[in-house]
Amino acid sequence: MLTYYIITFGCQMNKADSERLSFYLEKNNFILAENQFRADVLIVTTCGIRQSAENRVYSLVHQVKKKNPKTIVVITGCLSERKDVRSRIKNKVDIWLPIKELTSLVPKIKNKISNPLIAKDYLSVAPKYESAFSAYVPIGNGCNNFCSYCVVPYARGREKYRPASEIIKEVRGLIKNGYKEVILIAQNVNSYHSGSIDFTRLLARVNDLPGDFWIRFVSSHPKDISPKLIEALGRCSKVCEHVHFALQSGDDEILRNMNRQYTAAHFQNLVKKIRSVGRKYKPGLPMAITTDVIVGFPGETRKQFLNTVKVFKATKFDMAYISQYSPRYGTASYQMKDDVSKVEKKRRENVLTKILSQTARVNNKYYLKKIVPVLIEGRNRQGEWYGKTRTYKLVRITGTPVNNLAGSFGLVKINKVRDLSLEGNIIAQYE
Ligand code: SF4
Known part of the structure; x- marks a missing residue:
């Protein structure tokens, strides 16, 4: 059995892609390694938005190959189709994988693996969610906008959207498994369309699913935010x-x-x-x-x-x-x-x-002195619980609640505000 490890740079879309890669590899009998130096296959989901993120990829690939030259290094994400990147680290990379070719990875790594998963579209591959209560659900991939500074249309290609039925099925499954937050994600969610369903209708459909959960979505392009969508933001009670x-x-x-x-x-x-x-x-x-x-x-x-x-x-x-x-x-x-x-x-x-x-x-x-619902995410380095409000404010929870709070909703009374965060104590916890 081969082991794998994935390192992800950049946006939430990359994170969602890595979750799909994990599931795909595990379905094909790969096992998660302890770290990048112990893996047979290292996959780097790259980001080309900033030079600093790009430089970190060069240094990572260099370190891994130096320590273990047998590691199969796979580069996917934004940098995988850049000619200059390919030529710069060609001796250290074994497989260049544009993400839309995700399902060709296993045959590329090892043709003796039995029962490879075949899927037409990489977004149809189920992910191995990193969190047990909050999940990114990709609704599409690619971009047609060609902002003059951006690599995404070159790296990911043109916009392609998932059928609404497939998205709803994924969200339904998440809610059934107790997920509290669903984040619909695409480079430009507002351009979503599948048959007669546009993003506003998709949002309403997700909102109508039974269950106590929050809905978020990223990213929106200002040119595509319609009056209809703005109205839906207000009307859909689960949309944050x-x-x-x-x-x-x-x-x-x-x-x-x-x-x-x-x-x-x-x-x-x-x-x-x-x-x-x-x-x-x-x-x-x-x-x-x-x-x-x-x-x-x-x-x-x-x-x-x-x-x-x-x-x-x-x-x-x-x-x-x-x-x-x-x-x-x-x-x-x-x-x-x-x-x-x-x-x-x-x-x-x-x-x-x-x-x-x-x-x-x-x-x-x-928020001062107000009691607000918070989705509690985990503990920080100081051991304090923290989470986010529906308005995406980071909240530190002071005092030491005995219960495990991760993945539950809490009502938190805010007693201190900072520039970019809030602080408060928990009044009640609910599932
Ligand atoms: S809309 Fe976003 S992803 Fe598309 S080209 Fe512009 S910045 Fe890049």
């Missing part, structure tokens, strides 16, 4: 009061150069509508808005950056993932001059981080 969608820049010219296909005003209008639908249907919790933003895109002047600052101040995000632009090989912006210095990118990142801290803290003050 949290929307994550990427602003990327608050300047219209930069947005055009990024090929994002919306304006800053459109983005802000969506935020307004989402918050207002939240107030109408779910007055218990304010709708949380989180985002991604890139600073130092080619040609971004100080004045253009100040437009992002303006949107940041006006929107009052609950969380933002701020990244410094780095050119990704093969993308349209790779041809543009990366002309904002490293120091200036860092300065811009710091400016936005500071605004985020302020707005998030002000938003968090709403």
Whole structure:
């Protein structure tokens, strides 16, 4: 029997892909190894969004091959189809596996394995869920948008969506097994379609399944968030009061150069509508808005950056993932001059981080003295329980409850707020 180990970089979609790889390998008699150095097969699910994640892959592959040259190294994810990456580490990688070819992995590794699993589409392969109470459910893969800085359309190919019946079946199974949180995931969930079912209808169908569970979804593209979807966010009681969608820049010219296909005003209008639908249907919790933003895109002047600052101040995000632009090989912006210095990118990142801290803290003050439901995830290094609210706020639970809380809902009274987290004590626990 062969052993395997998977290391995952990057987004939740990669995490969901790794879960499917695990199941596929175990179905084919592979056993999980203790760590990357003890595995016969090491699979690296890679991310090409940031240079730092890419560098970590080079160093990992180097270390593993140095320690154990017989390890079969498999590279999947964003970097698997990049010519420059292939040539840089070709001597250390045994198999390059675009993720849509997942089901060809076993024959590629070892043709003597009996009973290989055959499936047409890799998303039809069941995953081995990492968590026992929260699961990513991919509803599709790939992207048609070609934002000028992004490798995803090249790495994952064009959009392809799973049949709604298959998604519903997977979610039904999760609920039956006691899962409390289902996260529908695709590069662009709003573009989902399967026959006559669009994302709004899919969301409503999942919401109608019986059981006490929460629904989240990532990622949403601002150009595709329809009024119908916003209304559904309010009406579907199980859908959490949290929307994550990427602003990327608050300047219209930069947005055009990024090929994002919306304006800053459109983005802000969506935020307004989402918050207002939240107030109408779910007055218990304010709708949380989180985002991604890139600073130092080619040609971004100080004045253009100040437009992002303006949107940041006006929107009052609950969380933002701020990244410094780095050119990704093969993308349209790779041809543009990366002309904002490293120091200036860092300065811009710091400016936005500071605004985020302020707005998030002000938003968090709403929770003070309130009792809110929390899905408890586990213990931190200090041994304290922690979890998330429906609005995706991290909550530290102080005091030492004796029960095992992981995977259950708790009602937590919030008695302290920080910039990016809350703190409170548990009043009640329920399944
Ligand atoms: S929408 Fe843009 S940023 Fe998102 S995956 Fe597609 S190309 Fe990349």
